[in-house]
Amino acid sequence: MAETAYGVGIGWRPEIAGFVAGLPGLRFAEVVAESVHAHGDLPEGLPALLDRGVTVVPHGVRLSLGGADPVEPQRVGHLAAVAERLGAPLVSEHIAFVRAAGIEAGHLLPIPRSREAVDAVVANVARTTAELPVPLALEPIAALFDWPDDEMSEADFLTEILDRTGALLLLDIANVYANARNRGEDPLELLDKLPLDRVAYVHVAGGAEHQGLYHDTHTDAVPPAVLDLVAELCARHRPPALMLERDGDYPPAAELRSELDAIAAAAGCPAVTG
Amino acid sequence: MQDTWGIPGPTFIVGFFIALIAIAAAAAIHRRILFRGDKNARVDDLGxxxxxxxxxxxxxxxxxxxxxxxxxxxxxxxxxxxxxxxxxxxxxxxxxxxxxxxxxxxxxxxxxxxxxxxxxxxxxxxxxxxxxxxxxSRETIKRARLWGFAGGALLLICVLRLVAGAQNGKPIGFLFPALFFTAIFTFAASRTKRIxxxxxxxxxxxxxxxxxxxxxxxxxxxxxxxxxxxxxxxxxxxxxxxxxxxxxxxxxxxxxxxxxxxxSTGSTGAAGGSCGSSSSCGGSSSCGGGGCGGGGGCGG
Known part of the structure; x- marks a missing residue:
């Protein structure tokens, strides 16, 4: 993925499949890996996208790489099979846990930034990449709180995981913004410390403030501050691809198009909306 | 004892079914032609x-x-x-x-x-x-329904034969399936609907x-x-x-x-609205697991 510039893409969801299909300049999309059958029919609309040469990357949400337990082999197998089916150049997953002791959280939960946690993630990533036919990109998540046993800064934590696993980085710029804002930190500091040359692609999502905290909702518009951060990121190192990640409360097509255009403008990429 | 109407029972029943099948086939072919429409008609400019x-x-x-x-x-x-x-x-x-x-x-x-x-x-x-x-058009449907008259005529013949045969003391068992199939055809033909x-x-x-x-x-x-x-x-x-x-x-x-x-079949696909699988919010966002916005947003 690093060799080609894909420009601005979008998270493919069945709800907006018709909108995504109508984006003339689209070269890159992401699909939630768990929504794709490894062997059955592909979701309606996805084959047409692949046929026109759009690169579709499976994005796992339920591997639980940050869990204390080893990743479940059948989930890794599914991710690998989906990557093969889609002909994807890479797959992505979160640095988070979604279950523990057999209990599903239903959410991506943050893991403590401790050396022990790094070891657990590294071990799980190694188990995963051993089965994957393509590289893995890891996405740090937005967290509303920090664990009391944090030993490392976020930049050190991520860099160490990336260094030890050889994985790529899926940078969610809205998460960078959310975390910095909720911790009262400067998001640019994190950007300056991260290995930006390892960024495979970037998520851009909307959010909203609620009771004094910024929530990375994926159901609101992308705030100007996040677009500014996109511009700052691209001024430092433009990633091969950036994508709008919207997961619900989908707005009229014109609004989605202007969000895509705004991301393209902030990143200095060509518009995909035609 | 003389045959009813001078036609032996087996001959009548075979002839009757041949007539029924011929009429049904002719009606089907006629329907195909009537309902064919303009094969060059386009729909891409329809609202x-x-x-x-x-x-x-x-x-x-x-x-x-x-x-x-x-x-x-x-x-x-x-x-x-x-x-x-x-x-x-x-x-x-x-x-x-x-x-x-x-x-x-x-x-x-x-x-x-x-x-x-x-x-x-x-x-x-x-x-x-x-x-x-x-x-x-309604006129076309009326034309298709005209086959109901042909069915009705057969039905009448069948009923008359039934009555005559019964009066004649002849076996009439085979006439009942003939009556049944003719009635179905007549009913279907006279109620033809097509949009x-x-x-x-x-x-x-x-x-x-x-x-x-x-x-x-x-x-x-x-x-x-x-x-x-x-x-x-x-x-x-x-x-x-x-x-x-x-x-x-x-x-x-x-x-x-x-x-x-x-x-509206054939397009249900794999994705559907299944629980949380189509959102990147980490799982059960639509299964009562708290929703995307609840526990601090998607975060993914």
Missing amino acids: PQQIAYLNGGDRLALYASLGGLRAAGALGTTGRALVQTGPIPSGVTPLDSAVHHAASRQIRTRELTDDQWVRSALDDLRAGLERRGLAV ATTTAVTRLRELRTEHGYLAPAQSPAYATYGAAGAAMGVALFGAASLYAMDPAFAAEAEIQRAIAGGL
């Missing part, structure tokens, strides 16, 4: 209401109009009656105007076809489709594939697709689309869910 008419007749055309007007914020319900909730959007069809106008006097959905303006808009819509060889021509049915199937993203199973984001997308969803996938789009409105407007739903 949602025209497509809806072809898919489900007057009622679905009305539902497509309701869907478009509802998505545009021009229509709502009070109790069970339709009401205007906004101005009529620009560039709407005559049917939209008529429905919107009818809603000004709080009409119920099922009474819409009694409204003179709505009725005339529907008639114009149908006439236009008939001229293009996409809709079957779309064969060409139109084929084109509709193609349109349904092309617009598969509007199938209710995809949980389409109607806000994104706009009023035209909402109306097209109803047109192609039936009244179930109205329920998917706005269940409260659809229920209050007494939309009949089954209208044209039977045709």
Whole structure:
């Protein structure tokens, strides 16, 4: 993925499949890996996208790489099979846990930034990449709180995981913004410390403030501050691809198009909306 | 003892079934020709209401109009009656105007076809489709139903033979299946119904594939697709689309869910609206696991 510039893409969801299909300049999309059958029919609309040469990357949400337990082999197998089916150049997953002791959280939960946690993630990533036919990109998540046993800064934590696993980085710029804002930190500091040359692609999502905290909702518009951060990121190192990640409360097509255009403008990429 | 009408029973029954099969075959061939339509007819310039008419007749055309007007914020319900909730959007069809106008006097959905303006808009819509060889005209249906007379004639012969045979003390057991099949044919032929021509049915199937993203199973984001997308969803996938789009409105407007739903197959795909699998929010966002916004957003 690093060799080609894909420009601005979008998270493919069945709800907006018709909108995504109508984006003339689209070269890159992401699909939630768990929504794709490894062997059955592909979701309606996805084959047409692949046929026109759009690169579709499976994005796992339920591997639980940050869990204390080893990743479940059948989930890794599914991710690998989906990557093969889609002909994807890479797959992505979160640095988070979604279950523990057999209990599903239903959410991506943050893991403590401790050396022990790094070891657990590294071990799980190694188990995963051993089965994957393509590289893995890891996405740090937005967290509303920090664990009391944090030993490392976020930049050190991520860099160490990336260094030890050889994985790529899926940078969610809205998460960078959310975390910095909720911790009262400067998001640019994190950007300056991260290995930006390892960024495979970037998520851009909307959010909203609620009771004094910024929530990375994926159901609101992308705030100007996040677009500014996109511009700052691209001024430092433009990633091969950036994508709008919207997961619900989908707005009229014109609004989605202007969000895509705004991301393209902030990143200095060509518009995909035609 | 003499044969009834001078024809031996086996000869009659064989001859009767040959006649019935010949008539049924001729009727089927005639229907094919009658309902063929213009094989060069195009549908790509049709609006949602025209497509809806072809898919489900007057009622679905009305539902497509309701869907478009509802998505545009021009229509709502009070109790069970339709009401205007906004101005009529620009560039709407005559049917939209008529429905919107009818809603000004709080009409119920099922009474819409009694409204003179709505009725005339529907008639114009149908006439236009008939001229293009996409809709079957009433005259054509009448012609197809003429085969009911042929069936009726056979039925009469069969009944007369039954009576005569019975009076004659002849075995008449084989006449009952003959009567049964003739009655079925006659009933079916005289009640022939058809909305779309064969060409139109084929084109509709193609349109349904092309617009598969509007199938209710995809949980389409109607806000994104706009009023035209909402109306097209109803047109192609039936009244179930109205329920998917706005269940409260659809229920209050007494939309009949089954209208044209039977045709909307083949596009349910794998994604569907299954629990949390189509969102990147980490799992069970739609399964009561707290929702995306609850526990601090998606974070992914």
